[in-house]
Amino acid sequence: MNKTLTKRQYLILGSLLFGLFFGAGNLIFPIHLGQLSAGNWGPATIGFLLTAILLPLLSILAISLTRSNSAYDLALPAGKKFALFFLILIHLTLGILVASPRTATTTFAIGIQPFLPKQFDQIGLLIFSALFFGIAYLLSFNQSKITDYVGKLLNPILLALLAFIFFIAFIIKDDLRHINILPTGTGANANLINGFLQGYNTMDALAGLGFGVTIIAALKLFGLTSAKDRSKAVAKVGAISMGLESLIYIFLIALGASSLKYLKLTPEGGSAFTQIMTHYTGLAGTAILGAVTFLACITSCIGMMAALSQDWGNRFPRLGYHFFLTISCLGAFIIANFGLTQIILYSTPLLSFIYPFAMALIFLGMLHPFIGKNPLIYKATIALTTIPAILDGIHTLPPFFANMSFFSSINTWAGHTVPLFNVGLDFFPFMLVGLLGSWIIAKLMNLTPAPTLGSEKNKI
Numbered sequence: 001m002n003k004t005l006t007k008r009q010y011l012i013l014g015s016l017l018f019g020l021f022f023g024a025g026n027l028i029f030p031i032h033l034g035q036l037s038a039g040n041w042g043p044a045t046i047g048f049l050l051t052a053i054l055l056p057l058l059s060i061l062a063i064s065l066t067r068s069n070s071a072y073d074l075a076l077p078a079g080k081k082f083a084l085f086f087l088i089l090i091h092l093t094l095g096i097l098v099a100s101p102r103t104a105t106t107t108f109a110i111g112i113q114p115f116l117p118k119q120f121d122q123i124g125l126l127i128f129s130a131l132f133f134g135i136a137y138l139l140s141f142n143q144s145k146i147t148d149y150v151g152k153l154l155n156p157i158l159l160a161l162l163a164f165i166f167f168i169a170f171i172i173k174d175d176l177r178h179i180n181i182l183p184t185g186t187g188a189n190a191n192l193i194n195g196f197l198q199g200y201n202t203m204d205a206l207a208g209l210g211f212g213v214t215i216i217a218a219l220k221l222f223g224l225t226s227a228k229d230r231s232k233a234v235a236k237v238g239a240i241s242m243g244l245e246s247l248i249y250i251f252l253i254a255l256g257a258s259s260l261k262y263l264k265l266t267p268e269g270g271s272a273f274t275q276i277m278t279h280y281t282g283l284a285g286t287a288i289l290g291a292v293t294f295l296a297c298i299t300s301c302i303g304m305m306a307a308l309s310q311d312w313g314n315r316f317p318r319l320g321y322h323f324f325l326t327i328s329c330l331g332a333f334i335i336a337n338f339g340l341t342q343i344i345l346y347s348t349p350l351l352s353f354i355y356p357f358a359m360a361l362i363f364l365g366m367l368h369p370f371i372g373k374n375p376l377i378y379k380a381t382i383a384l385t386t387i388p389a390i391l392d393g394i395h396t397l398p399p400f401f402a403n404m405s406f407f408s409s410i411n412t413w414a415g416h417t418v419p420l421f422n423v424g425l426d427f428f429p430f431m432l433v434g435l436l437g438s439w440i441i442a443k444l445m446n447l448t449p450a451p452t453l454g455s456e457k458n459k460i
Contacts, residue, residue: 003223005233013218013233014240016151019158020211020303021056022245022296023099024106025202028269030249033198034256035265035272037191041257044195045250051199053246055362059208060215060238062365064231066373070213070311074361077378086361087311089354094210095308095328098347099203101336103297103304104132109340110270111290122337129336136301137329143321146306147218150299158295159244161288166251168280175258197424203351206358208238210307217310305329345398353393356427360385363431371439380438381431388427391418 005013030048037044068074071090075083094100108128116124139149169175215234224230256269259276266272277285305328313321335343360381364371371377391414394407401407420426 017241019150019155019299023300030252031256032269034253040191044191047192047195056204056208063212064235071209077373091308096331100332103301104336105340348396352396356389377438381434384434
């Protein structure tokens with residue numbers, strides 16, 4: 001007899017996935033985008049939702065359609081070596097080198113640093129990050145409790161605080177009535193593109209591939225043993241989570257746009273949100289913002305470290321979940337103490353390199369009903385996508401490396417030669433050529449789609 005989830009279980013899992021996705025960047029980037037777009041916040045919102053909501057939803061659907069248990073299974077038709085490389089790289093990016101450390105440093109920068117004397121910044125970050133990752137470690141230790149901690153406890157508190165903020169701003173203060181819904185002036189197209197590019201900063205398209213294993217594990221705990229049933233449930237849970245997140249993004253961008261009535265444009269979203277909360281609720285607003293930031297960051301951190309430990313633990317079972325959980329916590333703690341500015345500076349090339357591969361795998365997964373898991377199509381698409389991945393990595397190198405003649409000449413050549421390179425979308429034509437070209441060859445050679453590979457164990 002097939003097990004089906006109740007509406008309450010779907011809501012809990014949707015809350016879990018939302019909590020895993022929604023980190024500090026998901027708070028800060030929409031606020032700043034709202035300020036930048038001002039009267040054209042509507043087009044900016046549309047662009048932002050395309051990359052911050054649609055792409056993560058597509059990544060979840062790619063996992064669902066291919067009935068994969070993780071990013072490894074999704075990438076497996078391109079070859080075991082590439083699948084392992086991608087699995088390691090995506091979780092290394094999310095769980096150790098970039099996203100997890102950023103959750104601690106952002107929380108510290110917003111909630112703690114403003115109250116410390118300047119000379120105590122470094123020791124303050126050291127102590128805070130140790131406590132932060134210690135809490136994340138304890139809450140991630142028991143895999144079966146992650147759904148309870150995040151989906152049932154922490155995320156509902158976060159949502160209640162966000163609802164309180166929006167209620168104050170848009171109902172009591174009635175600021176929503178004072179902003180334009182329709183575009184003003186001539187900057188609608190530019191703001192649409194800017195919103196599209198800003199959505200990449202949330203890193204949620206990568207996170208959607210990384211969190212697949214955590215949602216699959218939660219579904220198994222709820223009794224869904226059939227891969228077909230789990231794939232359908234993953235799609236529904238993703239729709240609930242992304243639908244809720246899209247509403248919050250709209251309100252946050254509108255909050256940023258309306259803040260220009262009483263604030264000047266700020267250099268980034270963190271300081272803007274602090275000033276907004278102070279405007280509405282005084283000193284209490286700072287405490288509320290600190291709580292919101294901590295809850296958003298700790299739930300996201302738990303998700304990234306648990307996903308890394310589950311995926312790597314499955315691939316390397318002799319080491320297991322708790323070994324990798326310890327490694328991810330210690331690694332993220334060390335990286336966090338380099339500071340937020342250095343993390344962003346040196347992580348951008350890594351993100352630029354991995355994003356094209358993620359986009360290619362998401363689109364291949366979405367085309368599963370038509371191409372199956374055909375190795376030829378997967379390998380050809382990934383091979384051509386490697387070119388823009390390398391070029392984008394070089395394009396975003398820190399100044400010390402970017403100014404070297406070798407990298408500078410490559411960057412200049414690509415800027416004049418490669419389509420869409422200057423707007424960061426150069427992966428698309430390469431991916432399209434690889435996909436269509438290999439599909440035509442497969443048709444001419446009468447190659448049928450390979451059987452489903454998601455159920456293979458392939459442990460190392």
